[in-house]
Amino acid sequence: MTDQAVDTGGVQLSGHAATEGHFLGRTRELKELRADIERAGLDTISGRKAPRARVLLIAGRPGSGRTALAEELVRRIADRYPDGVLRARLAEPDGTPVPVERAARELLAALDVPAPAGAGEDDLTVLLREALAPRRALLLLDDATGAEQVDALLPDAPQCLLVAVSSGPLTGIADVRPCTLGGLDTKSALELLTRYTGSVRITVDPRSAEALVEACQGEPAALTLAGGWLAARPQAAVADLARQLHAESDEGAPLSRVFGLVHTALPAPAARVLRLLSLAPAGLADPHTASALAGCSVGAARTVLDDLTALGLLRAVDSPLPQYEIPGCLHPLLRAAARTHDRPAELQLARARMLERTVRLLQSCRAVTETDSPQAREKLQNTPRALRFPTPRAAAEWLVARRPALLASARLAVADGELDTLARRLMSQLVRAMVAHLGTQAAAPDLYGVHRLVLDVAERRRLPREKAAALLNLADVDARTGRTAEALVRYRAALDAGRQAGDPYAIGRAMESVGGAHLELGDYERAADWFGRALAQRLARDERADAARLYGRMATAHTYAGHYGEAQRAWRAAAAGHRKSGDVAAHARALSELARVQEYAGRPEDSLRTCEEAVEWAGRAGDTRLQAAVRLRLADTLDRLGDPAAARLHRGEAERILEEEPAEGGTGPEQPDLAADTCEIRSASAEG
Incomplete structure (x- = not known):
């Protein structure tokens, strides 16, 4: 893309006519803003140390050049802030305030600070303040809709500076330095x-x-x-x-009058594309978005977008892919023009076409990673060339570049309320594409938001099966991030939804997860009870492998509760179940855990015999780490029984196995944690 955006004191000029441009005017305003940075604050005057960062406010109506002035100020003073410039937009294109939670998460991502998926506003803002406390950073908060947003993100670090852009005053924030723009x-x-x-x-x-x-x-x-x-x-x-x-x-x-003239003078197809861009998610468009909205080819859409950019109606985004931004000041004018010139049914159809195109692009984005699947390759070959990605890397770049627009598409589709079927398909494909390219852990914060949207649709449409799935997914993330009490509430709600849907998988999964949550909370009696309920369901459905695993989880709860008799019975049942299903390694692990409980129960001779049996089964399974771990446990038992010579032999054999194990692709020569290799699953979120 050859057109480059140029700062002009009021807007970003784009196109061939502006290739020589630079920032224009605002000399007085820039001088005053820089003087405000140096001027002593009220706390300094009173002899107190400033408790928070200084706030500069650039106020003006949309189209006045407020953002361009803020960016120019930031450019001129950025070298004073060695920890960089952080940017966040606090309003959607239609003026809807962006949740503080989302803005804080974006700022943390810019700082490379991990933010727990699903964390609330308070936790994220505290984390942001802690991250900024030792830094000297510059924050630019654009399109602030109110003082509450800015105050929640204001660092407790006087060495930082916050530049806010807004339409009006930020009443309630102390010592704000305002700069109001005119023409x-x-x-x-x-x-x-x-x-x-x-x-x-x-x-x-x-x-x-x-x-x-x-x-x-x-x-x-x-x-x-x-x-x-x-x-x-x-x-x-x-x-x-x-x-x-x-x-x-x-x-x-004035802007409305000029826009009216420009819009009237456009060719009818270009004017229609321009109006339909008011539907573009997050105010971001690309050729595919414009093509789907207008029902034209991708090439024709690209040409129209470049023409509109040359006229100053769009801005080219600095991106590896062709992307365009609708200026915020034009967004309400585009919406009004669309309502005047296009029928509601046409706008809804255009929105549906855009969502359908997004679904197909996400399907293609995921399918290009499934190189081992003949079905996926065949499906990809049948996809129109314009919707295909040449390589997985190209697909990943598209996914990352379009991420804000894709997430906004999901939010807008759910908020629409009339396109829920498309919204569900979109969210399903978005989750799959993100997992395929980014991984579950890296994509977890975004996926958490998508799962909440799925839950909204499921509740609105009374879809208990999807409600159960969304609740389970959300609860899993809560459990992984330490919000076990919240996870427990959602697991119970998922169980109710699963029962309403008559979904045996959701019911069993929810019951086991409730047990896992109680286990994490230290309520071992309830944990064992819920594992028992889940076990009964598995046995009734003759799901032997899952039943054997649940015996192990129930045994773990009994062990923590000190009920060693019940724990031994459960581990024996787990070992028998794994043996019948042919899982030799799991059988050996269950025996090793049985030996552990026998030792806790004061039965070292039984523990010794069980350990020896576990060593034999671990050898059959070819699990060298398990063999070493069981031999070390066997050595400890022999020491307690007064046979140090035999104990030394087993320790020596364990050390030999561990020394050889890296050559076979294992880990270093350290004593393995046997508990990590057992069938016990401490966190309910580990279940897929």
Whole structure:
């Protein structure tokens, strides 16, 4: 993509007419803002140390150049903040406030600080403040909708600086330094027009050019559209445009009037694409999005997007893939134009086409990773060429680049309420693609949000099976991140939903997970009871392998509770179940755990015999680490029984096995943790 965005004091100029551009005007505002940074705060004046970062506010209506001014200020002072610049946008394109939780997570990601999946707003903001406490960083919070958002993200670090961009004051935050923007000065406004029209058309008729600036009230966004309109019409006089705008001076704000002229002058297909871009998720569009919305080819959509960018109606995004951003100040105008010129049914159809295209791209994104599956390869070959990714790497780059738009697509589809079938398909494919390319752990924060959306749809549509699945997925993440009490509540709700759906898998999975949560909470009696309920279901369905594993989990709960008799019976049942199912390694592990419990119960002779049997079965399984671990346990038992010579022999054999084990692809020569190799599953979230 050859078109580059250029900062102009009010908007990002894009396109061929702006290739020479740089930031324009705002000299006084920049000087005042920099002086505010140096000026002593109220705490300093009173002799107290500043408890929090200083806040600078750049206020102005959309289109006034507030973001461009903030970015220019940040560019000029960034070298004072060695720990970097952090950016977050606090409003959606339609003006909806972004949850503080999401903004904090994005800032933590920029700091490379891991944030637990599913963590709440308070936990994330505390984590953010802790991460910023030792740093000297600069925060730019764009499109803040209120003081509460900014205050929640404000660092407790006086060496940091926070620059906020908003439409109004941030009442409630102490010692805020506001800078309110009006229009550009006439000289800068004329220079902005010159970037598009060339100097001749301005210098030959300076009065008309100044009249045009006056009609636009010096507003950068309006001047940008006016310049784009003139650039597309080399024969048009500046005076003609100025007269048209003055004639409509009573019909709304300058930006609205200029936009109306520009929109009317566009070819009908391009105007329709522009209006439909108001549906683009997160205000981000690419050729596929525009193609699906308008029902045209990808190539034609790309051409229209580039043309709109040259007119200043879109901004090219710095991305490895062609992406475009709809300026926030134009978003309400595009929505209003779409409501006026397009029927609701047409808009809904366009939205459905966009979601369907996104689903197919996600399917292709995942399928390209399944190189070992003939079915996946065949399905990929049958996919239209425009929807295929040439390599897994290209698919991963697309997924990462489009991640904000993909997540926004899911949120918007669920909020729509009329496209739930498409929304469910979209979320299913999004989860699969993220897991395939990023892995479950890395994608967990995003997946947690998607699972919550799935739960919303399932509750709205009364889909108990999907509700149970969403609750189980959410609870698993809660359990993995230490929120065991919250996980337990969700596991119980999943059990109710599973029973309502008559889903035996969800019922069994939920009962076992409830038991695992109680085990983590130290309530061993309840844990054993729930494992027993899950076991009864497995036995009734003749699921022997799962039943054997549950015997082990129940035995573990009894062991922690000190009920060694019940624990021994359960481990024997687990060993017998694994032997019948042919799982030799699991049988050996169950025997080793039985030996452990026998030793706890004060029966060393029985423990010795069971250990010897476990060594034999571990040898049959070829599990060298298990063999070494059991021999070390056997040596300890022999020491207690007064046979140190035999104990030394077994320890020596264990050390020999561990020394040889790395050559066979194992780990280093350290004593293995036998408990980690048993069939015990301490966390319910480990179940898939």
